[in-house]
Amino acid sequence: xxxxxxxxxxxxxxxxxxxxxxxxxxxxxxxxxxxxxxxxxxxxxxxxxxxxxxxxxxxxxxxxxxxxxxxxxxxxxxxxxxxxxxxxxxxxxxxxxxxxxxxxxxxxxxxxxxxxxxxxxxxxxxxxxxxxxxxxxxxxxxxxxxxxxxxxxxxxxxxxxxxxxxxxxxxxxxxxxxxxxxxxxxxxxxxxxxxxxxxxxxxxxxxxxxxxxxxxxxxxxxxxxxxxxxxxxxxxxxxxxxxxxxxxxxxxxxxxxxxxxxxxxxxxxxxxxxxxxxxxxxxxxxxxxxxxxxxxxxxxxxxxxxxxxxxxxxxxxxxxxxxxxxxxxxxxxxxxxxxxxxxxxxxx
Amino acid sequence: xxxxxxxxxxxxxxxxxxxxxxxxxxxxxxxxxxxxxxxxxxxxxxxxxxxxxxxxxxxxxxxxxxxxxxxxxxxxxxxxxxxxxxxxxxxxxxxxxxxxxxxxxxxxxxxxxxxxxxxxxxxxxxxxxxxxxxxxxxxxxxxxxxxxxxxxxxxxxxxxxxxxxxxxxxxxxxxxxxxxxxxxxxxxxxxxxxxxxxxxxxxxxxxxxxxxxxxxxxxxxxxxxxxxxxxxxxxxxxxxxxxxxxxxxxxxxxxxxxxxxxxxxxxxx
Numbered sequence: 001x002x003x004x005x006x007x008x009x010x011x012x013x014x015x016x017x018x019x020x021x022x023x024x025x026x027x028x029x030x031x032x033x034x035x036x037x038x039x040x041x042x043x044x045x046x047x048x049x050x051x052x053x054x055x056x057x058x059x060x061x062x063x064x065x066x067x068x069x070x071x072x073x074x075x076x077x078x079x080x081x082x083x084x085x086x087x088x089x090x091x092x093x094x095x096x097x098x099x100x101x102x103x104x105x106x107x108x109x110x111x112x113x114x115x116x117x118x119x120x121x122x123x124x125x126x127x128x129x130x131x132x133x134x135x136x137x138x139x140x141x142x143x144x145x146x147x148x149x150x151x152x153x154x155x156x157x158x159x160x161x162x163x164x165x166x167x168x169x170x171x172x173x174x175x176x177x178x179x180x181x182x183x184x185x186x187x188x189x190x191x192x193x194x195x196x197x198x199x200x201x202x203x204x205x206x207x208x209x210x211x212x213x214x215x216x217x218x219x220x221x222x223x224x225x226x227x228x229x230x231x232x233x234x235x236x237x238x239x240x241x242x243x244x245x246x247x248x249x250x251x252x253x254x255x256x257x258x259x260x261x262x263x264x265x266x267x268x269x270x271x272x273x274x275x276x277x278x279x280x281x282x283x284x285x286x287x288x289x290x291x292x293x294x295x296x297x298x299x300x301x302x303x304x305x306x307x308x309x310x311x312x313x314x315x316x317x318x319x320x321x322x323x324x325x326x327x328x329x330x331x332x333x334x335x336x337x338x339x340x341x342x343x344x345x346x347x348x
Numbered sequence: 349x350x351x352x353x354x355x356x357x358x359x360x361x362x363x364x365x366x367x368x369x370x371x372x373x374x375x376x377x378x379x380x381x382x383x384x385x386x387x388x389x390x391x392x393x394x395x396x397x398x399x400x401x402x403x404x405x406x407x408x409x410x411x412x413x414x415x416x417x418x419x420x421x422x423x424x425x426x427x428x429x430x431x432x433x434x435x436x437x438x439x440x441x442x443x444x445x446x447x448x449x450x451x452x453x454x455x456x457x458x459x460x461x462x463x464x465x466x467x468x469x470x471x472x473x474x475x476x477x478x479x480x481x482x483x484x485x486x487x488x489x490x491x492x493x494x495x496x497x498x499x500x501x502x503x504x505x506x507x508x509x510x511x512x513x514x515x516x517x518x519x520x521x522x523x524x525x526x527x528x529x530x531x532x533x534x535x536x537x538x539x540x541x542x543x544x545x546x547x548x549x550x551x552x553x554x555x556x557x558x559x560x561x562x563x564x565x566x567x568x569x570x571x572x573x574x575x576x577x578x579x580x581x582x583x584x585x586x587x588x589x590x591x592x593x594x595x596x597x598x599x600x601x602x603x604x605x606x607x608x609x610x611x612x613x614x615x616x617x
Contacts, residue, residue, distance in 0.1 A: 133413060133496040137496075223516050223534060224516070224518065224532045224534050224583060224585075243411075247410050247411065249410070250409055250410025250411065251409050251410055251411060252409070
């Protein structure tokens with residue numbers, strides 16, 4: 001099997017695991033934020049934090065031993081937009097709460113028959129590509145060019161920028177400090193320690209991030225046909241899947257599309273075998289309008305921030321990229337604005 | 349009946365109708381002219397011959413987000429015998445600053461007139477392929493490619509100057525006699541177009557790999573002339589159908605005269 005085919009199958013397998021784990025454990029950042037800030041349930045947010053800790057540890061490990069080179073990923077470019085990263089994150093976070101789940105969660109819910117998620121996914125995908133290569137793209141590229149920023153030269157990651165100390169020491173310090181803080185936050189909470197479902201969800205989904213890097217950067221390593229180094233992300237790939245379904249005769253499947261298909265199918269299989277599959281729609285037209293707007297906000301925000309709650313919140317942060325901290329911070333801020341305060345949305 | 353007709357349509361009317369109909373037909377066929385007819389370089393190559401589009405296939409993605417490296421495969425589906433073989437294939441990018449992408453020359457030893465490479469496309473345009481056989485038959489086809497705004501970040505230089513002119517070759521260790529085997533070749537090179545500005549604002553001069561030659565036991569079976577519309581890190585996948593085990597040798601020549609070489613053995617059994 002060629003490296004390219006191997007990468008695609010690995011992506012599909014990763015998606016299947018994500019879909020099954022998402023369906024069974026209910027892993028979801030939106031529920032986490034709502035629980036943390038509104039209802040007082042700290043389980044889901046800690047599952048996400050655990051996933052992040054595992055993603056950071058795993059990614060930095062495989063990068064340190066040379067299996068992949070994270071500097072080839074889009075998160076570690078030579079500059080990033082100081083405006084679009086946080087702004088995109090805020091838009092994404094707000095849209096995420098508006099439709100009660102991000103793009104990956106929508107894929108998992110679609111697998112259990114939730115047709116509201118179908119509407120969200122279509123709006124997300126179309127809005128994302130409008131921003132990346134469509135009607136909004138010229139505006140985006142102009143603003144990005146005007147607001148480009150870089151701290152010193154080279155890939156914009158925390159360890160690299162602190163390399164004056166020593167690049168290995170800086171990497172180890174940043175990795176252990178961030179993972180350590182996250183793990184302390186996660187396991188200091190007694191209810192979480194006894195919730196095997198959430199611990200499993202966090203561990204599995206966190207491990208899928210380095211798995212994705214390995215699939216594209218190690219399994220897919222081919223001098224003659226270099227594949228882009230990517231891992232889990234769900235904004236552009238959802239748009240790509242819609243586009244692929246329409247122009248498959250003139251384009252090829254990518255890793256992201258394989259993951260998206262895997263997530264949907266994994267969730268579908270899990271839902272059907274657990275008897276949890278049933279069709280659901282919108283109760284009112286206003287609810288549908290809210291979900292459509294949320295999907296569009298996620299598509300636009302995710303495209304501007306180069307990633308979503310998983311794409312930047314897990315994958316981007318696992319590279320310890322400066323831009324990812326801005327984007328992830330924006331997502332948290334956007335979610336917060338939608339859950340509490342003057343701009344809060346009514347609960348669903 | 350006749351009276352009705354001649355009442356409605358006088359002879360002058362009929363002539364006018366006929367003339368305008370003929371004019372419309374003439375205009376529309378020229379409006380629908382083949383893509384290769386609109387490109388000078390391709391027209392010059394074809395000359396007076398009537399190219400057929402049957403038997404030549406050009407494969408490119410319909411949409412490419414990144415125009416700097418678009419995969420292209422051209423295939424002329426004909427057996428390569430000593431009497432009748434595909435002699436050359438030429439590729440053009442109709443809207444690039446220099447439309448020539450590459451020219452490939454084959455001998456019957458190549459086994460298949462099928463080449464895969466990566467090209468640079470400046471904007472959405474039509475890519476044209478023209479092939480000639482040893483008997484003088486001409487084939488031509490074209491594909492439209494849409495090149496969109498690059499989705500992600502600005503791509504930094506994709507080559508390391510330390511590894512420039514470093515070739516890589518992949519050849520199967522063994523093949524059956526006379527069966528075409530795939531040969532993959534790659535060389536690190538920026539293929540500097542002469543249109544790019546460096547960090548200090550001055551235009552970087554053109555510097556490209558100009559030619560490539562593949563020989564089997566000293567006899568050339570595949571030659572390529574490359575132009576600046578070929579993507580950086582020139583990648584060429586072609587075929588060889590050896591009759592007996594031998595040594596393949598590959599030579600890349602830069603337009604400055606620098607040369608890089610590589611070789612591989614292939615066993616026939």
